[in-house]
Amino acid sequence: xxxxxxxxxxxxxxxxxxxxxxxxxxxxxxxxxxxxxxxxxxxxxxxxxxxxxxxxxxxxxxxxxxxxxxxxxxxxxxxxxxxxxxxxxxxxxxxxxxxxxxxxxxxxx
Amino acid sequence: xxxxxxxxxxxxxxxxxxxxxxxxxxxxxxxxxxxxxxxxxxxxxxxxxxxxxxxxxxxxxxxxxxxxxxxxxxxxxxxxxx
Numbered sequence: 412x413x414x415x416x417x418x419x420x421x422x423x424x425x426x427x428x429x430x431x432x433x434x435x436x437x438x439x440x441x442x443x444x445x446x447x448x449x450x451x452x453x454x455x456x457x458x459x460x461x462x463x464x465x466x467x468x469x470x471x472x473x474x475x476x477x478x479x480x481x482x483x484x485x486x487x488x489x490x491x492x493x494x495x496x497x498x499x500x501x502x503x504x505x506x507x508x509x510x511x512x513x514x515x516x517x518x519x520x
Numbered sequence: 521x522x523x524x525x526x527x528x529x530x531x532x533x534x535x536x537x538x539x540x541x542x543x544x545x546x547x548x549x550x551x552x553x554x555x556x557x558x559x560x561x562x563x564x565x566x567x568x569x570x571x572x573x574x575x576x577x578x579x580x581x582x583x584x585x586x587x588x589x590x591x592x593x594x595x596x597x598x599x600x601x602x
Binding site: 418421422424425428429431432433435436441444445448452453455456459460463466467470473474476477480481484485487488489491492494495496498499501 | 521525528529531532533535536538539545547548550551552554555558559561562565566568569574577578580581584585587588591592594595596598599
């Protein structure tokens with residue numbers, strides 16, 4: 412039963428990885444690619460580590476440390492790339508001319 | 521079963537590799553590199569389960585730390601130059 416749940420969560424994680432890879436290929440501009448590359452790999456890694464905990468319960472401390480590390484660092488690095496890309500004015504699909512981060516920075520000056 | 525899972529993950533990695541090779545700007549390549557690092561970390565977890573060695577988990581932790589540092593430094597390089 413434990414092995415069934417382990418492989419179930421591992422394959423759920425792998426499906427999420429594949430969806431993320433397809434999103435990276437198909438999305439039209441940089442920011443939507445960052446969206447595809449930030450959220451679903453985090454969830455996929457945590458699902459895969461959950462499956463590994465079900466398969467090998469004695470490795471739980473190391474695996475939980477790994478999951479916490481991924482959960483802390485992966486959104487941070489994606490946010491750093493997005494902010495740097497916004498700062499160098501990367502072109503993107505903007506249908507309604509709203510850029511709230513730019514307004515905020517100009518209001519501060 | 522682990523073999524099938526690893527091949528599945530390698531398929532996703534090759535799809536990401538296409539974006540890494542094709543990406544029009546540096547930023548796309550950095551995003552694809554970040555995702556590739558996370559996928560390699562997950563592949564190391566699968567390898568640890570396959571060979572029944574918990575040593576690979578330590579390597580996965582170090583790989584995650586180095587990937588995070590690399591992505592952050594690339595972000596700083598995009599923003600300000602060297």
